[in-house]
Amino acid sequence: MTKTTASSSPTSLVSEYPRGHVGHLTSSQQEALGQFKALLEAQGLWRRGPPVSLDDGNLLRFLRARQWIPDNAAEQFRSSLNWLTVADMDKLRSTLDVEDWKQSRASVPAWTGRRDKRGQPVYYVDAGAAKEKAWTENGQASAIRAFCAQRSKSGASASMLTSMLHLDMMNSIIAPMCTRTTDRLHPEVPVTMTTYIADIGGLSLRKFWAIKNHVFCLLTSISVIFPETASRIFIVCAPPYVGIMWSWVKSWLDPVTASKVVILKTQDVKPALESFIDLSSIPVRYGGTLDSDFSNGPVLDESLRNAVDWEPGFDTLPSGPLSVETDGDRLACYTCGREKGKPRRQKVFTMPGPVECSNVSTEEMGAISVQHVGEPDFVSGMSSELNEKQAIECLAVSAASVAA
Numbered sequence: 037m038t039k040t041t042a043s044s045s046p047t048s049l050v051s052e053y054p055r056g057h058v059g060h061l062t063s064s065q066q067e068a069l070g071q072f073k074a075l076l077e078a079q080g081l082w083r084r085g086p087p088v089s090l091d092d093g094n095l096l097r098f099l100r101a102r103q104w105i106p107d108n109a110a111e112q113f114r115s116s117l118n119w120l121t122v123a124d125m126d127k128l129r130s131t132l133d134v135e136d137w138k139q140s141r142a143s144v145p146a147w148t149g150r151r152d153k154r155g156q157p158v159y160y161v162d163a164g165a166a167k168e169k170a171w172t173e174n175g176q177a178s179a180i181r182a183f184c185a186q187r188s189k190s191g192a193s194a195s196m197l198t199s200m201l202h203l204d205m206m207n208s209i210i211a212p213m214c215t216r217t218t219d220r221l222h223p224e225v226p227v228t229m230t231t232y233i234a235d236i237g238g239l240s241l242r243k244f245w246a247i248k249n250h251v252f253c254l255l256t257s258i259s260v261i262f263p264e265t266a267s268r269i270f271i272v273c274a275p276p277y278v279g280i281m282w283s284w285v286k287s288w289l290d291p292v293t294a295s296k297v298v299i300l301k302t303q304d305v306k307p308a309l310e311s312f313i314d315l316s317s318i319p320v321r322y323g324g325t326l327d328s329d330f331s332n333g334p335v336l337d338e339s340l341r342n343a344v345d346w347e348p349g350f351d352t353l354p355s356g357p358l359s360v361e362t363d364g365d366r367l368a369c370y371t372c373g374r375e376k377g378k379p380r381r382q383k384v385f386t387m388p389g390p391v392e393c394s395n396v397s398t399e400e401m402g403a404i405s406v407q408h409v410g411e412p413d414f415v416s417g418m419s420s421e422l423n424e425k426q427a428i429e430c431l432a433v434s435a436a437s438v439a440a
Contacts, residue, residue, distance in 0.1 A: 050292065050295055050296060051100075053154060053221075053222070053267075054221075054222045054225045056096065056099075056100050057093070057096060057222075057225045057226075057228075058092050058093050058096065058224075058225055058226055059224050059225060060222075060225065061096075064104070065099070065104055068099055068104045068105075068106050068109075069092065069095065069096065069099060071106040072095060072098070072099055072106040072109050072110060073095065075106055075107070075110040076095075076110055076113060079110070079114070081110075081113060081114060081117060082095075082113075087362065087389075091226070093225075093226035093228045094207070094228055095113075096228075096264075097228055097229075097262075097263055097264035097265065098110075098112055098113045098116075098263055098264070100263075100264045100292070101259075101263035101264045101290070101292055103292075112260070112263060115260070115261075116260070116261050116262070116263070119192070119200070119261050120200070120204075120261070122187065122190040122192060123187075123190075123192060123196075123197055123200050125200065125201060125204045126359070127183075128180070128183050128197065128201060129201070129356075129357040129358075129359060129372050129373055130372060130373060131179050131182075131183055131373070131374075132177070132179050132180070132356075132357050132373040132374070133179065133373060133374045133375065133376075133377070134355050134356075134373065134374070134375045134376075134380075136177040136178070136179040136180065136373075137177075137355060137356040137357050137373065138355060139170075139176075139177040140176070140177050140180060140198050140201065140202070141202075141356075142166065142167065142170040143170050143171060143175065143176060143195070143198050143199075143250065144161070144198060144199060144202045144254060145159035145160060145161035145202075145232055145233075145234065145254075146159060146160060146161065146330045146334075147159050147206070147210055147330075147334045148160050148317070148319075148326065148328070148330055148334055148335065149330070149333070149334025149335040149336040149337065149340065149352075149353075150313070150316075150317030150326060150334075150335070150337055151214055151217070151220065151313075151317065151337065151339075151340070152231045152267070152268075152312050152313045152317070153220065153221055153312060153313065153314065154220055154221050154222070154225075154227075154229075154267065155214050155215075155217050155219075155220030155221070155223065155227050156214065156227055156229050156230055156231050156267050157206065157210050157211065157214050157227070157230050157231070158230075158231045158232075158233065158313060158317060159206075159230055159231070159232050159233070160232075160233045160234075160235075160319065160330060161232075161233075161234050161235070162235040162238070163234055163235060163236050163238075163239045163247075164235060164236060164237055164238020164239040164240075164243075165235075165238055168243055168246055168247060171246075171247035171250040171251070172195075172246065172247060172249070172250055173193055173194055173195050173249065173250070176194035176195060176197075176198050177194075177198070180194045180197050180198055180201070181194045183197065184197055193249075193253060195249065195250045195253035195254070196253040196256070196257065198253075199253050199254045199256075199257035199258075200257050200261060200262075201357075203257050203258065203261070203262045203265065204262075205356065205357075205358060206230060206262075206265070207228075207262060207265065208359075208360050209358055209360050209369055211226075211227045211228055211229075211230075212227075212360075212367060212387065213340060213343055213344060213387070214227040214340070214343075215227040216343035216344065216387055216388070217339040217340060217343050218339075219339050228264070228265065229264065229265055229266065229267035230265055230266060230267060231267050231268045231269075231270070231312060231313070232266060232268070232269045232270065233270045233272060233309070233319075233322075234269065234270065234271050234272065235272050235273050236271055236272070236273060236274060236275065236278065236281070237272070237273030237274075237275065237302065239275070239281075241277055241280060241281070244281050248284065251285070251288075252288050255285065255288045255289055255293075256288060258293065259288075259289050259290050259292075259293040260290070263290075263292075263293075264292070266293055266296055267296065268296050268298060268312060269293075269296055269297045269298070270298050270300060270305075270308065270309065271297060271298065271299045271300065272300045272302075272305045272309075272322065273300070273301070273302045273305065274299050274300060274301055278299060282299065285297075305322050305323070306318075306322055306323030306324075309322055309323075309324070310323070310324075316337070317337065333352070333353060333354075333355065334352070334353060336352050336353070343387065344369075344385040344386065344387040345385055345386050345387060346384070346385045347382075347383045347384055347385060347386075350384050350385060353384065354371060354384060356371075356373070357371075357372050357373040358370065358371060358372060358384065359372045362389060363386060365388065365389055366386045366387060366388055366389055367386065367387055367388075367389045368383055368385075368386045369383070369384040369385050369386070370382065370383055370384060371384060
């Protein structure tokens with residue numbers, strides 16, 4: 037099988053799963069976690085609770101991204117929290133109409149409703165078939181562009197906010213749902229990561245150039261603002277000129293994330309995906325049995341449908357936006373935003389909260405650290421236009437910390 041792993045030595049940066057995750061820490065990693073918590077607590081960026089403001093599963097993402105150096109992990113945590121505070125996901129969701137949400141889904145990889153063998157959600161995008169305008173700044177939902185305009189000094193673009201909006205939902209709703217399943221490798225490990233499948237078979241160089249700013253925002257959100265949420269990124273049906281695209285994309289990723297990118301030619305897609313994902317959760321076009329383009333939302337597998345307690349009238353996730361709240365010792369998912377101009381709030385499901393309940397809203401997290409945050413350190417001053425030099429500078433701190 038001809039397969040290209042985008043990093044020459046990925047194993048030097050990424051430990052074999054589930055090493056480095058909850059319940060699978062070495063003594064030195066456990067010590068680093070304790071030091072990391074102490075640093076964050078001293079800076080007013082994290083609280084022990086109860087409930088804790090962020091659980092161990094998510095705190096460990098920052099340590100893995102920074103090669104277990106607590107000071108570097110704290111630096112990235114602060115920058116990530118700065119961005120989330122400025123973006124104010126809770127308020128953004130409340131302004132969105134259902135139609136805005138549907139439009140935003142066309143600008144990002146979509147959750148298939150399925151999981152890989154580790155139980156991690158599988159996200160999919162056909163970049164070649166995606167409408168070009170949807171992957172540009174002006175193609176973002178009007179409500180998101182208006183929200184962005186109100187925060188013009190933050191440096192965030194509408195493309196960045198769209199990416200953050202969907203990653204936030206993955207982190208706060210979808211990953212906890214997947215954690216509740218037991219038919220997966222190491223069911224004792226909380227799910228905090230995602231597998232991506234990106235089809236670039238129909239992506240021309242001209243189109244790539246036209247959407248490169250949006251791609252940059254998406255990858256920056258994944259690798260910098262929500263670090264270590266990417267488990268594997270499969271680039272499938274790669275055309276002969278994929279090297280030109282990769283030379284750009286690689287400069288936008290920190291080394292850890294870049295090491296997880298696997299570039300596959302068409303004939304290699306099925307065997308590669310099948311080693312990570314069951315055939316029933318692989319789209320038909322890649323040799324699996326899942327027959328959907330996911331345009332109408334995720335197609336939940338049976339274990340996911342049984343993982344939560346649905347409210348009457350629901351047996352799958354409705355169209356977003358959605359929010360999650362603590363309800364005693366449980367988590368409750370609600371519809372939010374607006375529909376046809378009217379506010380909506382309907383409970384969709386509940387499920388037991390994690391042992392260390394971390395689903396504090398972005399607004400609450402901001403309240404913890406509002407006196408400590410300033411302008412975002414990463415991607416500061418980013419506009420909707422960028423060049424390669426700017427892209428490299430934007431992630432210079434990220435790459436330097438990992439390489440150190």
